[in-house]
Amino acid sequence: MSGSGKKNAPLVADRRYSGGSGGKGGSTPPRKPAPAQKPAPRKSSARPPRRHGLIMGLILGLVSLIWRVVWGIGWRVTALLALVVFGAAFYFQQQLPPVSDLVDARARGSVTMLDRDGQVYAWRGETFGGMITSDTVSDHLRNAVVATEDKRYYQHFGISPRGIASAIRINLSEGRGPLEGNGGSTITQQVAKLLCLGVAYDASKWKSEAEYEEDCRGGGVWRKVKEIPFSIAMEWKYSKAEILTIYFNRAYLGAGARGFEAAAQRYFGKSANQVGPAEAAMLAGLLKAPSRYAPTNNLKRAQDRANVIISLMEDQGFLTAAEADAARAKPAELSEAAAKNAGGFFADWVMESGPTFLTKETTEDVIIRTTLDQKMQRQAEEALAYVFDTKVKEGSNAQAAIVVMSADGAVRAMVGGRKIAAAGSFNRATQALRQTGSVFKPFVYAAALDLGYSPADFVEDTPLTINIKGSGPWTPENYDKKFKGLITLTQALAESRNIPAVRVSEAVGRDVVRTVASQFGVKSDLAAGPALALGASESTLLEMTGAYAGILNGGSSVKPYGLVELKLQGEEGELFGQGGGIGERVISQNAAQLLTYMLTQVVERGTGGRARLADHPVAGKTGTTNAARDAWFIGFSAHYVVGVWMGYDDNKPLSGVTGAGLPAEIWHEVMARIHKGVPSQPLPMIVPEARTPPVASAGAQASSGGVAGVPAEQQAPLPQGGQQPAPGAQRTGDPVEDALREVLGTISGTY
Template sequence: MSGNDNRRTPLVAEKRYQGRAAPKKPAAKKPAPKRTARARKARTGGRPTTVLGWLLWPFRIILRILWAVSWRVGLVTALIVGGISAYFASQMPPIEQIIDQRARGSVTMADLTGDVFAWRGDQFGGMVTASTVSPHLHNAVVATEDRRFYRHFGLSPRGIASAIRINLSEGRGPLSGNGGSTITQQTAKLLCLGVPYDSTAWDSEAAYEADCRQSSLYRKGREALFAIGMEIAYTKEEILTLYLNRAYLGAGSRGFEAAAQRYFGISAAQVNPAQAAMLAGLLKAPSTLAPTANIERSRERAAVVIGLMRDQGYLTAVQAQEAIANPAALSRAAEARSGGFFADWVMESGPEFFTRNTTEDVIIRTTLDQRIQRAAEEALVSVFENQVAEGSEAQAAIVVMSADGAVRAMVGGRNLRATGAFNRATQALRQTGSAFKPFIYAAALDLGVSPYALISDAPQCWSIPGSRQWCPENYDREFKGPITMTQALAESRNLPAIFLSEDVGREYVRNVANGFGLQGELAEGPALALGVSESTLLNLTGAYAGILNGGSQVTPYGLLDLRIQGDSAVLMDSMGAGIGDRIISEEAARQLTWMMTKVVEEGTGRRARIDGWEIAGKTGTTNSSRDAWFIGFTGDYVTGVWMGYDNNTPLRGVTGGGLPAEIWRETMVRVLEGRMPTPLPMMAPQAAAPTGILESQGGEVVDDDIVNLLDLLVNGDATN
């Protein structure tokens, strides 16, 4: 027994085995290791162990092979692409060398005051950069052509895929239509993938550029490699700079600087959002969308560009709305597109190496007065709209010049906006008809015959060798007997003109006409007096200018001076054109001017009269009315008008004193508006009774005092 005081502490296992090693607890049983896929593959040799696995096993083998091949091929392709692109990159010159690589230059023409009115050739307005153009233009180009321009490496797989999808959905080939090209790719194409133009390898620049625009898998592949090379060699801003300078934008404009000047008359740095949108919109179809071709179509495209700029955050909603509400408008010169025939004439008449085949950018200052040019164009349109039957194919031409031959306006046909078209003012050789008669009277006056001298207006026949007798008539088929030279000219009577030409001598008449500028072969027989010889309107008008200036020869001209763009030195001027040698005495010219005022005041040219102005002129109508002329002048300007059909069809009911005189009057009313009347430099002869009659009978000249004087002068026994 034990008491409570003798209680022991209960034994525990640890103490129970003190002094001896405690028995080991049995080790916890480890879970069996899991079999991995690799272990299973090693155990089964990679073969499937299930039915599904056996079914999929061939596909897995194929995928493994494809992967093994593709990543190796991809690596090799990447190395090849990288190598070729790096090669292209190493060949890239500084951008300044390829900004402008035109083989030919351009011609910019300014009018008398220095305002530009015409352009010829591909214009390049000067280098701009992505940072110097207007920010609106920079943004418009990126928004329109390549919104991911700053995020890709030269190619846009998303853009290419989208373009292929659109092309296929519209029934075209995958490479036809939309190209999905980035700005870098487009620039590569503009550079013709680094292939420069070689005149010995290409027929023309047009053929060279057409080849550059070809689309094929090979070209697309090379274009992609070249584009990547550009991304390696140049910064994004440099690539955009190249694009802004090389892109074609219609109307002969190469680059955005030239286009801004061509359409708006300002620099590319100054364009506003509406103008920037219009310029960027031209990139899609430059010739079709050019505002000079169709301003409304161009504005519609610009509205689309404005929407893209707004959607991409380049314009606020307010700015976009303002740009749409106030669309871009052409400059006055671009809108007028005036003086195309005149510009073509200057190009043709100027030296070829500075005009048609220039390798430089040339500035030509001309004699054109745009106010007078508009007057002539408006007059032509007015008469044809109000006085000519609708659908008529009759044509007309107008030339306005100063007394020294400086051409102030030229209209070469009814298509006022044409360029490179047939110019009826300078290229059409037409019979002059009665417009030739003043030179017969000029010859007689120069020999001392009085304007009051009598000439026979009687029927007469001439024997023409190898032909039957020629018996001309007057237009009214009447004969008035003896009349003064002044009346004969005023009424444009044929028989007196023939008699006078025969009496003065055809050779002398030809010399006077040639001296005044009517070149070419003039008729040999008596028909010379009736204007059966041919002339252009320009030359005939120039000949009349010789009458206005007092009897001196005139060479019509349009070029004042020529210089290279950016250089103030004048390389050439009007080259001696203008007033030349004296042909008849000043007194004879002043008397002839007085006689020609009677044509307008009392004769066939009455429809050309303008109240308050002294006007001298002469009508002309050829056989069967195939040509109708009116050439007239005030104290300041000589204006010539021709009307007829290109195919030489006779005009119906038209004479020189009809519609041509109307066109002349409509032109000059506009030209003279607001000006003080300028008196004509004329001399009225002293009033005296007529002293003799000039007539031919059977080819023999009547022997009277005047004829004796003519014989002496013509035979050289007296001097002028």
């Protein structure tokens, strides 16, 4: 049945596209197919690539190229430098010797000086206390050094890039070059400098050890660069403890102390393994500037520096707050020997008087026993300070020197000058040649007494003129411009009359006076003219004091000495013994004791009254040179001889000062102090018998310049230019002639 619609229509796919004009009327055009759905894209965090312009692209490409070139070169250069550093470090590591060969850095030895009682009082050269290790020193000392110099010492490998960067930053901020000032050096680098980067001392290359060390400590880029492999080599070769050991032994710590053991002994009188926190901090503080912070130079400055170190130790946990407070409350103090700093000038003199190869240039450690009495040294220094503090105007630049010795020439104390600005280390007791003035006169009278004159003999104090060949007439004057006529030799010396001294000198002969003085130890070039008698020649205080010691000991020469025994440290036998003492006889004992009497009268009734002691008999002589450029007092008791000089270094005149003034007072203060508790003892002297002066006869003319009461035709021949008439040396048998020869005023007033 067709067309009935009962059968299902066949399945036909929908037409998706129209094929022409369409179907017959009413037919629906085909639908457009729906587009296929795509899955939603995932969200991404990456930014879409930027598109740069041509110029920016070129720039970025150029930068990228440069970076690749730099990186390519950089890592290769770095690798090459690392290889070079490694090679250099390996080379140095192979060259480094055992630690025991590096602990003593000295090219020269030391001199340790002992006083008369065997106590240490001075050091010279560079002392080395013996090897110590970082394990045997005090924990406080090890901690103080690490806290001060390199707090990261146990963490780095020899150098600290962080420390170097910090140092460069500090240097630049303070206006210095990057490698000037702070160096950021580790302890290892400092040890590398102490070892001079392996360069040994060569005397032919450097003028001195000091110059060598200065070169070793020098900066500069090349030295800093060289320090790096050397420091790495040390860390490679040695342990941290061994590097510290080298440091502890080689570091210079001021006052000639090389190493912490020597410094601890020098400053505190104890070993480096016994120092406490305050002492350890002071020692560690010396590493920055040994001379500036040496406690023997300025104890307060050294203590202030130590307080800085104590704070560092506290901050880094090496000290508790209580320990740090205790260390600040009780700062380190010098040992008695170091605090006294005794005998500086004396020690210098001993160093000069000993053999050079065992003193200043010694390569050995030497022990010298000396004559110094430390108590007397302090007393002499105190006496000088007392007089200048109480009797000299403030701010005076006048200098003074003192020598104290025994009758045999053993020097017990020496003050070479006052410690004032620009005083320097010049020893005015041993190095200053100054005119002696009237302290020379005793040797004029010594010559006369040895020829037979008596202190009771007479000499004219009347006007005198001497014609000096080639110079013309010379007329000496007395200090007071007055004349006393006929006086005894004793009075002439007591009052320091110039004209009588010249008459006596001319009578006995200048050559004789010169010989006597030189044999007593006055070694300087003595004047040839008649002014010899008035001390126109120059001498040192030490020489003059030694010459007076010859008078005290009975007329024998004396060579002042300070060295008693010299030997090498650790050895028993001495290499050198005493370098001076009593020598040959110069004048008779009788003459010396008569002269001693005359010198007592200088103090008792003459120019030396201010030197008088209440409980000890003393003898001495004042001296003042032209225009008061030098003022002296030298004298003695039965126990000691003391010489005092005063003047200016530039030789300008003293104001209102003579030997009878301040020098006599200084002498008195010294003698009073050194004789405290010493029993009084009489001087070895002879008191002469008094004599009656000649009585003027009716025909004698006092104004003629001859001896009162003696006709001119009976007077002795006049001396010629230093020839010796030697009156009084022998008796002729003629009473008149003998009496004449006993009178030193037999010289006419003009010749």
